[in-house]
Amino acid sequence: xxxxDTIAPSPEAYQHLIDTARFQRSRRxxxxxxxxxxxxxxxxxxxxxxDAMLLxxxxxxxxxxxxxxxxxxxVGVWRIMDMFDAEDVKVTLFTPGRICELxxxxxxxxxxxxxxxxxxxxEHEVYGDPVVEDAxxxxxxxxxxxxxxxxxxxxxxxxxxxxxxxxxxxYNSFTSASYMPFYELDSAGENPILQLPFHxxxxxxxYFSFGWLDTxxxxxxxxxxxxxxxxxxxxxxxxxxxxxxVNFLLHPFVSGHxxxxxxxxxxxxxxxxxxxxxxxxxxxxxxxILSTHPMTPxxx
Amino acid sequence: xxxxxHYTTSDEIGIRDADIQWPNGVQMALGVTVNLNPAxxxxxITAKDLAYPTWHFALNEGLDHFLTLFADLGIxxxxxxPALVADAYxxxxxxxxxxxHEIAAQALIGEDxxxxxxxxxxxxxxxxxxxxxxATGARPKGWYALSHPxxxxxxxxxxxxxxxxxxxxxxxxxxxxxxxxxxxxxxxDADRSEGLLTLPYYYHFDDTFFLMFPREGTGLExxxxxxxxxxxxxxxxxxRGRYMNLCVSPARSGWGHRFENLAAMLxxxxxxxxxxxxxxAEIADHWAKAHPIEQTLRLTPSIWQDYPDSLS
Numbered sequence: 001x002x003x004x005d006t007i008a009p010s011p012e013a014y015q016h017l018i019d020t021a022r023f024q025r026s027r028r029x030x031x032x033x034x035x036x037x038x039x040x041x042x043x044x045x046x047x048x049x050x051d052a053m054l055l056x057x058x059x060x061x062x063x064x065x066x067x068x069x070x071x072x073x074x075v076g077v078w079r080i081m082d083m084f085d086a087e088d089v090k091v092t093l094f095t096p097g098r099i100c101e102l103x104x105x106x107x108x109x110x111x112x113x114x115x116x117x118x119x120x121x122x123e124h125e126v127y128g129d130p131v132v133e134d135a136x137x138x139x140x141x142x143x144x145x146x147x148x149x150x151x152x153x154x155x156x157x158x159x160x161x162x163x164x165x166x167x168x169x170x171y172n173s174f175t176s177a178s179y180m181p182f183y184e185l186d187s188a189g190e191n192p193i194l195q196l197p198f199h200x201x202x203x204x205x206x207y208f209s210f211g212w213l214d215t216x217x218x219x220x221x222x223x224x225x226x227x228x229x230x231x232x233x234x235x236x237x238x239x240x241x242x243x244x245x246v247n248f249l250l251h252p253f254v255s256g257h258x259x260x261x262x263x264x265x266x267x268x269x270x271x272x273x274x275x276x277x278x279x280x281x282x283x284x285x286x287x288x289i290l291s292t293h294p295m296t297p298x299x300x
Numbered sequence: 301x302x303x304x305x306h307y308t309t310s311d312e313i314g315i316r317d318a319d320i321q322w323p324n325g326v327q328m329a330l331g332v333t334v335n336l337n338p339a340x341x342x343x344x345i346t347a348k349d350l351a352y353p354t355w356h357f358a359l360n361e362g363l364d365h366f367l368t369l370f371a372d373l374g375i376x377x378x379x380x381x382p383a384l385v386a387d388a389y390x391x392x393x394x395x396x397x398x399x400x401h402e403i404a405a406q407a408l409i410g411e412d413x414x415x416x417x418x419x420x421x422x423x424x425x426x427x428x429x430x431x432x433x434x435a436t437g438a439r440p441k442g443w444y445a446l447s448h449p450x451x452x453x454x455x456x457x458x459x460x461x462x463x464x465x466x467x468x469x470x471x472x473x474x475x476x477x478x479x480x481x482x483x484x485x486x487x488x489d490a491d492r493s494e495g496l497l498t499l500p501y502y503y504h505f506d507d508t509f510f511l512m513f514p515r516e517g518t519g520l521e522x523x524x525x526x527x528x529x530x531x532x533x534x535x536x537x538x539x540r541g542r543y544m545n546l547c548v549s550p551a552r553s554g555w556g557h558r559f560e561n562l563a564a565m566l567x568x569x570x571x572x573x574x575x576x577x578x579x580x581a582e583i584a585d586h587w588a589k590a591h592p593i594e595q596t597l598r599l600t601p602s603i604w605q606d607y608p609d610s611l612s
Contacts, residue, residue, distance in 0.1 A: 053307050053308060054307075057306065057307050057611070058611060061453065062414070062453055062455070062457070062458070063309060063458045063459070063460070063462075064453050064455025064456050064457065064458060064476070064478060065453045065455055066307065066308065066309065067309045067310075067455065067477055067478040067479040067486075068453075068455055068478040068479075070308050070309060070310065070312060070478075070479040071478060071479050071480065071481075073312050074310060074312045074313065074314040074479050074480055074484075075314035075479075075480050075481065078314065098610075101603070101605075102304060102603070102604075103312075122610065123610055123611050127609075132609045135607075135609055136609070136610075139607075208504070210453070210454035210503055210509070211452060211453060211454065217449070217450065217451075217452070217513070217514045218514055218515070218518075218519070218520075220509065220513065220520065222454075222503070222504065222509050222510070222522075222525070223525060224504075224524075224525040224526075224528040224529045224532070225528065225529070225532045226528050226532070227525065227528075257481065257502065257504075257533075258481060258533060258536035258537055258540060258542070259529065259532035259533045259535070259536045261536070262532065262535070262536045263532070
């Protein structure tokens with residue numbers, strides 16, 4: 001421990017931390033008396049972050065890494081969507097605007113089969129300049145809406161909530177602050193937006209993608225499908241028992257591999273053996289919540 | 301899909317399962333890659349690597365196990381071999397070739413091609429090719445650049461120039477592509493619609509990442525996870541009628557209980573009707589005829605628009 005570490009904060013700095021702690025806690029507002037549609041015990045959102053090679057390119061990674069991402073657009077997204085269609089499960093594809101421009105064929109195909117397109121930033125990054133952020137979000141929503149044939153209502157991003165609301169985005173899926181959907185205020189305590197929480201324990205890349213988030217070689221998990229099946233079934237089962245919610249975050253370049261498509265299909269088929277399991281798109285779930293549990297001044 | 305400079309390596313149109321044609325109506329092709337590179341880093345083989353006890357094991361008991369198993373099961377494998385290894389161990393090369401297997405190239409000293417600068421990569425490929433040709437009596441048809449344990453990516457290595465250089469020097473295929481799980485064409489020149497046939501590789505089927513990774517003695521040892529991945533992928537690809545590649549080293553999978561896992565999986569796989577366990581060269585030769593680049597590669601012009609506020 002260095003000497004600097006032992007210096008206590010000033011009274012002002014300490015009070016600032018207290019204020020921050022209280023404010024941050026107040027930003028997440030649970031939805032009282034949350035209820036699903038009649039007959040539904042749990043909602044299961046399968047969501048796909050359709051990045052393909054974009055993030056690899058953004059990080060200027062070598063060709064092998066870009067090819068690893070390229071699998072998502074070349075093979076993975078088609079294969080996994082075939083499986084979801086075979087199981088009649090509707091999903092949400094969080095898609096960067098650039099990817100939307102570059103993969104119109106598959107996106108038209110998934111829209112025609114009843115799936116949802118939602119924002120995942122222009123090039124998988126939200127930049128600090130508000131003018132650039134506005135341009136990127138506007139361009140992405142325009143590209144996605146053009147393919148979807150209707151306005152886009154969702155995002156998975158750190159975009160500014162006021163900007164999202166201004167452009168008609170009503171939900172985000174970018175946090176794990178609770179099991180259940182909730183409303184989240186921005187850093188000024190304003191602009192509530194519905195959050196459909198995911199959790200990194202339900203993210204395929206954590207288990208399967210080597211070097212994810214710049215993890216060092218000696219910290220690799222590189223797990224097999226049976227291990228992850230058990231983890232994900234346990235996560236689902238725990239929430240099913242309490243009438244909860246799960247949101248799986250998949251990447252076509254990861255979960256589009258043949259053995260993983262089989263594993264996820266097995267997971268879905270086992271879920272279906274239980275009554276009351278609902279597989280909506282995120283937008284379908286969001287519209288249900290917004291209409292039956294709107295953010296009210298009293299809740300705020 | 302529209303071509304994207306600096307983003308993609310292929311036309312991004314994967315072949316559908318039903319369109320794949322294997323010879324004689326076989327159901328699935330199986331590619332077994334044997335990694336004969338002892339280099340632990342992208343700098344290539346060092347004297348320390350050559351002195352390593354497990355490399356000694358690889359060249360002796362590990363290799364014995366592999367060759368006996370492959371002969372028992374009728375598997376023709378591809379040995380991805382640095383030129384230095386072929387030059388230094390002619391007896392090993394003789395045994396591998398006598399078993400009906402393929403010796404493919406894996407650089408001069410098993411290095412990452414990115415270490416070559418100022419045009420040196422082409423000369424290094426040429427020199428490696430000459431040495432391997434002299435050692436085996438035939439020019440190698442395939443080139444591998446497999447992952448080293450210390451690489452920051454589990455993909456193997458290729459520079460901007462690698463694929464074009466291999467194509468120019470007459471190679472028939474590149475051995476580790478991750479953009480598909482069926483053979484595909486890695487584009488070397490989009491304007492001319494040129495490319496090199498590429499065989500799939502995925503690190504989830506490579507023992508490098510499961511058996512004492514990244515370092516012996518302290519690394520992660522997860523043979524059961526590797527075995528489950530192999531089995532799950534074989535089941536999926538066999539049903540789809542596609543392709544399965546696994547990558548093993550005699551230093552790792554040649555050892556004891558690990559070898560029993562490999563043997564059990566290969567025995568079960570080869571017991572399935574219609575599994576074609578062929579060398580990379582055989583698979584590439586078939587694919588180039590059944591799915592030639594002229595009919596398969598469907599590059600469409602770029603629609604890329606640059607914006608001042610975006611990555612180009």
